[in-house]
Amino acid sequence: MDGSQVRHNGPGRTRASILGAARTVFAEKGYSGANVNEIVTLARTTKPMIYYHFGSKELLFAAVLEDVYAGMREYEQSLEVAGTPAADAMRRLVEVTFDYHAAHPDWIRLISIANIHRAKHIDGSPTLASRNAAVLEIVQRLLLRGAAEGVFRDGIDPLHLHLLIASFCFYRVSNRHTWKIIFKRDLADAADAIRQRDMAVDAVLRYLRPDNPPAN
Amino acid sequence: MDGSQVRHNGPGRTRASILGAARTVFAEKGYSGANVNEIVTLARTTKPMIYYHFGSKELLFAAVLEDVYAGMREYEQSLEVAGTPAADAMRRLVEVTFDYHAAHPDWIRLISIANIHRAKHIDGSPTLASRNAAVLEIVQRLLLRGAAEGVFRDGIDPLHLHLLIASFCFYRVSNRHTWKIIFKRDLADAADAIRQRDMAVDAVLRYLRPDNPPAN
Amino acid sequence: MDGSQVRHNGPGRTRASILGAARTVFAEKGYSGANVNEIVTLARTTKPMIYYHFGSKELLFAAVLEDVYAGMREYEQSLEVAGTPAADAMRRLVEVTFDYHAAHPDWIRLISIANIHRAKHIDGSPTLASRNAAVLEIVQRLLLRGAAEGVFRDGIDPLHLHLLIASFCFYRVSNRHTWKIIFKRDLADAADAIRQRDMAVDAVLRYLRPDNPPAN
Amino acid sequence: MDGSQVRHNGPGRTRASILGAARTVFAEKGYSGANVNEIVTLARTTKPMIYYHFGSKELLFAAVLEDVYAGMREYEQSLEVAGTPAADAMRRLVEVTFDYHAAHPDWIRLISIANIHRAKHIDGSPTLASRNAAVLEIVQRLLLRGAAEGVFRDGIDPLHLHLLIASFCFYRVSNRHTWKIIFKRDLADAADAIRQRDMAVDAVLRYLRPDNPPAN
DNA sequence: AATGAATGAGTTTTCATTCAT
DNA sequence: TATGAATGAAAACTCATTCAT
Numbered sequence: 001m002d003g004s005q006v007r008h009n010g011p012g013r014t015r016a017s018i019l020g021a022a023r024t025v026f027a028e029k030g031y032s033g034a035n036v037n038e039i040v041t042l043a044r045t046t047k048p049m050i051y052y053h054f055g056s057k058e059l060l061f062a063a064v065l066e067d068v069y070a071g072m073r074e075y076e077q078s079l080e081v082a083g084t085p086a087a088d089a090m091r092r093l094v095e096v097t098f099d100y101h102a103a104h105p106d107w108i109r110l111i112s113i114a115n116i117h118r119a120k121h122i123d124g125s126p127t128l129a130s131r132n133a134a135v136l137e138i139v140q141r142l143l144l145r146g147a148a149e150g151v152f153r154d155g156i157d158p159l160h161l162h163l164l165i166a167s168f169c170f171y172r173v174s175n176r177h178t179w180k181i182i183f184k185r186d187l188a189d190a191a192d193a194i195r196q197r198d199m200a201v202d203a204v205l206r207y208l209r210p211d212n213p214p215a216n
Numbered sequence: 217m218d219g220s221q222v223r224h225n226g227p228g229r230t231r232a233s234i235l236g237a238a239r240t241v242f243a244e245k246g247y248s249g250a251n252v253n254e255i256v257t258l259a260r261t262t263k264p265m266i267y268y269h270f271g272s273k274e275l276l277f278a279a280v281l282e283d284v285y286a287g288m289r290e291y292e293q294s295l296e297v298a299g300t301p302a303a304d305a306m307r308r309l310v311e312v313t314f315d316y317h318a319a320h321p322d323w324i325r326l327i328s329i330a331n332i333h334r335a336k337h338i339d340g341s342p343t344l345a346s347r348n349a350a351v352l353e354i355v356q357r358l359l360l361r362g363a364a365e366g367v368f369r370d371g372i373d374p375l376h377l378h379l380l381i382a383s384f385c386f387y388r389v390s391n392r393h394t395w396k397i398i399f400k401r402d403l404a405d406a407a408d409a410i411r412q413r414d415m416a417v418d419a420v421l422r423y424l425r426p427d428n429p430p431a432n
Numbered sequence: 433m434d435g436s437q438v439r440h441n442g443p444g445r446t447r448a449s450i451l452g453a454a455r456t457v458f459a460e461k462g463y464s465g466a467n468v469n470e471i472v473t474l475a476r477t478t479k480p481m482i483y484y485h486f487g488s489k490e491l492l493f494a495a496v497l498e499d500v501y502a503g504m505r506e507y508e509q510s511l512e513v514a515g516t517p518a519a520d521a522m523r524r525l526v527e528v529t530f531d532y533h534a535a536h537p538d539w540i541r542l543i544s545i546a547n548i549h550r551a552k553h554i555d556g557s558p559t560l561a562s563r564n565a566a567v568l569e570i571v572q573r574l575l576l577r578g579a580a581e582g583v584f585r586d587g588i589d590p591l592h593l594h595l596l597i598a599s600f601c602f603y604r605v606s607n608r609h610t611w612k613i614i615f616k617r618d619l620a621d622a623a624d625a626i627r628q629r630d631m632a633v634d635a636v637l638r639y640l641r642p643d644n645p646p647a648n
Numbered sequence: 649m650d651g652s653q654v655r656h657n658g659p660g661r662t663r664a665s666i667l668g669a670a671r672t673v674f675a676e677k678g679y680s681g682a683n684v685n686e687i688v689t690l691a692r693t694t695k696p697m698i699y700y701h702f703g704s705k706e707l708l709f710a711a712v713l714e715d716v717y718a719g720m721r722e723y724e725q726s727l728e729v730a731g732t733p734a735a736d737a738m739r740r741l742v743e744v745t746f747d748y749h750a751a752h753p754d755w756i757r758l759i760s761i762a763n764i765h766r767a768k769h770i771d772g773s774p775t776l777a778s779r780n781a782a783v784l785e786i787v788q789r790l791l792l793r794g795a796a797e798g799v800f801r802d803g804i805d806p807l808h809l810h811l812l813i814a815s816f817c818f819y820r821v822s823n824r825h826t827w828k829i830i831f832k833r834d835l836a837d838a839a840d841a842i843r844q845r846d847m848a849v850d851a852v853l854r855y856l857r858p859d860n861p862p863a864n
Numbered sequence: 865a866a867t868g869a870a871t872g873a874g875t876t877t878t879c880a881t882t883c884a885t
Numbered sequence: 886t887a888t889g890a891a892t893g894a895a896a897a898c899t900c901a902t903t904c905a906t
Contacts, residue, residue: 014890030332032248036876046892051877053890069398111394112328116246119393133399159401160415167387172379175386177335178327182285183349185375199376207419230865252901262867264903269865273901446869462764464680468897478871483898485869501830543826544760548678551825565831591833592847599819604811607818609767610759614717615781617807631808639851662886684880694888696882701886705880 015053017043023064027106030113031061031121062121068110069128075100076134086146087205093142094165094201101169102193108173135162143208152208164207168200231269233259239280243322246329247277247337278337284326285344291316292350302362303421309358310381310417317385318409324389351378359424368424380423384416447485449475455496459538462545463493463553494553500542501560507532508566518578519637525574526597526633533601534625540605567594575640584640596639600632663701665691671712675754678761679709679769710769716758717776723748724782734794735853741790742813742849749817750841756821783810791856800856812855816848 021043025034036057040047054060078096081089101108114121122128139158146152176187187196237259241250252273256263270276294312297305317324330337338344355374362368392403403412453475457466468489472479486492510528513521533540546553554560571590578584608619619628669691673682684705688695702708726744729737749756762769770776787806794800824835835844 030246030248030329032246035874037874047876048878048893049891057876109332111391112332113246115391115393116325116328116332119397122394122397125397128397131398136399157411159399160412163388163403163412164384164415164419167383167391168380170391171383171387174390175327175331175383177331178338181335181338181341181344182347183352183375187379195373196376196379199380203380203419203423206422206425209422251899253899263901265866267902462678462680462761464678467895469895479898480872480900481870489897541764543823544764545678547823547825548757548760548764551829554826554829557829560829563830568831589843591831592844595820595835595844596816596847596851599815599823600812602823603815603819606822607759607763607815609763610770613767613770613773613776614779615784615807619811627805628808628811631812635812635851635855638854638857641854683878685878695880697887699881 014043014045014049018045018050018053018060019063019067022060023067023106023110026061026064026113027109031117034061058121062125065110065114065122066125066127068107069122069131071104071107073134076138079135079138085151086142086149087151089142090146090152090204090208091201093138094204095197097165098169098197098200101173102188105173108170111170112174146208150210153210156208161204161208165200165204168196168203172196230259230261230265234261234266234269234276235279235283238276239283239322239326242277242280242329243325247333250277274337278341281326281330281338282341282343284323285338285347287320287323289350292354295351295354301367302358302365303367305358306362306368306420306424307417309355310420311413313381314385314413314416317382317389318404321389324386327386328390362424366426369426372424377420377424381416381420384412384419388412446475446477446481450477450482450485450492451495451499454492455499455538455542458493458496458545459541463549466493490553494557497542497546497554498557498559500539501554501563503536503539505566508570511567511570517583518574518581519583521574522578522584522636522640523633525571526636527629529597530601530629530632533598533605534620537605540602543602544606578640582642585642588640593636593640597632597636600628600635604628662691662693662697666693666698666701666708667711667715670708671715671754671758674709674712674761675757679765682709706769710773713758713762713770714773714775716755717770717779719752719755721782724786727783727786733799734790734797735799737790738794738800738852738856739849741787742852743845745813746817746845746848749814749821750836753821756818759818760822794856798858801858804856809852809856813848813852816844816851820844 018039021039022034025039025042029035029038034057036047036050039060040050043049050057050060054063075096078100079093081092084092136158139162143152143156143158143161147154172187180186185192187193234255237255238250241255241258245251250273252263252266255276256266259265266273266276270279291312294316295309297308300308352374355378359368359372359374359377363370388403396402401408403409450471453471454466457471457474461467466489468479468482471492472482475481482489482492486495507528510532511525513524516524568590571594575584575588575590575593579586604619612618617624619625666687669687670682673687673690677683677686682705684695684698687708688698691697698705698708702711723744726748727741729740732740784806787810791800791804791806791809795802820835828834833840835841
């Protein structure tokens with residue numbers, strides 16, 4: 001009757017829109033709190049499509065998490081800072097990490113939710129298992145470079161350094177709601193956030209600084 | 217009128233057992249994932265008792281969270297270390313914080329869950345509102361003492377320092393499941409945990425150390 | 433507001449009415465074809481009551497089947513025919529079996545349905561496992577008595593004799609619909625049924641008759 | 649217009665494979681329990697093919713039943729035993745019937761399922777309506793021949809005799825699952841089956857034997 | 865303070881069927 | 886003929902909450 005047919009989106013279109021909607025809703029409500037109906041409404045499709053494309057609510061959540069971790073690649077690529085002194089590169093790495101977390105609260109919420117469920121939804125994922133966590137190698141190379149330059153101490157475990165950085169950047173976002181109530185200060189406040197960012201850089205660089213720095 | 221008397225537990229006994237069971241179940245499954253039936257089964261009582269004592273599932277969860285934060289008092293009291301050099305006291309504070317978090321994963325899970333729900337269940341709680349976060353004062357006093365002793369730098373925001381410490385101690389527990397899958401290392405591994413603990417102390421003390429330490 | 437309260441039937445009332453409704457609906461539609469909604473409507477209650485009282489649709493069906501087999505007791509009790517010549521007693525046994533099957537088509541349908549599902553719903557039932565099939569003993573005693581009287585042959589397996597009797601009585605009911613279409617005769621036709629009944633008795637007695645009957 | 653041609657199976661190939669898969673699945677799960685998806689997966693085709701070739705799930709089931717009854721022809725043809733004494737021929741007829749049922753449990757399950765649904769899926773089928781049930785004529789001729797030979801009684805209704813034979817052969821297969829649980833004996837046990845077969849023959853021949861057999 | 869049973873609304877999931885290509 | 890994707894209706898099941906006692 002009319003040429004403007006709405007049915008049948010392009011291939012993969014429905015799947016993608018479900019994934020996006022699911023990401024939003026899961027991040028907002030948690031796994032159990034999220035509601036399949038709300039997801040399909042937001043995705044402008046129907047419930048069976050979830051089961052057709054993903055198999056179950058659980059597998060849909062797993063797909064969302066894979067998607068979230070795919071985003072980690074993007075973050076990791078932005079970490080590579082070539083050709084600068086190690087200390088500057090490290091400063092940059094902390095700042096980028098800080099900013100990425102600050103800019104992606106959904107990412108953080110979804111990872112928190114995954115942990116509440118003991119990461120069972122990504123356990124056994126071939127995609128994630130085959131991943132080699134690029135951050136660690138970047139950090140590792142940077143540590144070696146800094147040590148060679150004489151600006152970082154030796155023997156730092158890159159995983160532990162990453163833990164120091166990531167925990168700070170993640171927690172200030174993930175736990176800001178309880179902090180606001182308990183400590184009456186909003187960690188997301190812009191002015192304060194800048195000082196937290198400086199602090200993170202400072203803490204990392206001081207931690208790495210050799211006890212007898214080169215006298216140059 | 218008839219011999220079949222209903223057994224009463226001691227006063228508050230039912231309430232307490234519901235609270236304990238709820239804590240376990242909410243920590244395990246999250247707010248929405250937790251199920252009122254499971255709670256009463258674990259508490260060896262019946263559903264109406266929840267409504268009698270707490271009013272609703274939401275209010276029960278709020279009560280659990282208050283209970284969790286009451287545990288914070290216990291932690292804070294163990295922080296007070298009198299009569300020692302500031303640096304030693306600070307080392308102690310970090311260690312106690314680290315150990316407390318490591319020993320109370322449920323506490324951490326519940327706080328994560330509260331944050332997923334944007335802390336709405338504790339928002340407006342008179343108990344929590346009236347709380348003056350003792351940690352901050354302890355940290356504050358310690359910072360001043362250390363500055364006076366000349367072993368800490370000036371101008372450190374106690375909230376930020378607490379953030380540095382707490383984020384590390386919290387995150388390594390809260391996010392250990394996803395870390396295990398992504399980085400193939402278990403942050404809870406005993407030997408590694410010791411090194412993380414040393415690192416936390418080290419990072420904090422190096423962060424506080426004055427640039428020109430007193431020549432003593 | 434009004435004294436005629438309908439809610440809350442007597443204890444066990446809801447359970448019993450669900451069981452009765454389920455029996456009707458399962459017999460009518462088969463296990464998968466039966467619909468939980470229809471059952472609760474017929475039982476004048478609500479869906480959760482099925483899950484509260486029985487646990488699942490499958491367990492409800494299992495309960496129906498147990499109920500069906502409980503009916504077998506009633507049938508078995510009516511088999512005991514004391515103090516008559518063995519041949520007369522056997523005639524009576526066949527007739528009672530015939531009549532019982534003819535009078536309980538639902539019983540037959542439910543057992544057919546159970547067999548379609550390979551009896552998995554009653555497999556492992558403690559009630560049914562502990563049952564000692566009284567028919568077999570009755571038949572056994574009757575065979576011995578007849579042999580002693582010299583009117584039955586020796587060495588008949590009571591289970592096989594019961595198979596001969598039951599198969600005829602069951603099948604003519606269970607398969608009458610396909611027979612009607614294939615052979616254009618209705619096995620349930622009253623006049624014909626009488627002849628079938630006579631035939632069943634006749635076939636059994638002739639089968640049991642000794643080759644050299646006592647010359648009395 | 650483009651190289652990506654859809655693979656066509658041979659003519660009727662898809663139809664036949666759907667029919668075969670449907671037979672398997674319906675026999676296994678019953679009409680309602682069977683699932684169109686499972687059928688097409690087993691048939692290695694897609695759902696619309698069912699609707700293209702058969703019109704609906706119900707019509708597909710009807711087609712399966714027609715197919716099942718077509719198998720009856722094969723059975724009936726194997727019944728014709730020429731040129732032997734009537735008693736031997738009858739023995740053979742019972743044995744063939746017994747063996748055919750024993751060898752085709754799916755056939756039996758499908759007929760049971762059809763009866764659960766009151767044979768509505770084959771009601772009105774022109775194919776089946778036009779069928780003249782060959783068994784009955786074979787049995788009829790055999791009875792006449794036996795009577796002429798003086799080895800069978802007169803006046804036996806061939807339909808009733810067929811009922812006696814078929815019920816035994818069908819029921820021992822159709823109801824073996826519940827029998828196994830109730831009577832703790834497996835009617836399909838090979839050694840026992842032989843005795844059941846002998847019994848069937850014996851029961852039929854004794855039923856037919858004249859009261860005053862010819863003294864030959 | 866306690867219980868067994870009930871309720872209504874909602875949850876995830878399934879299914880036969882059909883559309884566009 | 887054949888396919889991948891979509892649909893609408895309904896299926897089984899769950900849940901927080903409340904009633905009558």
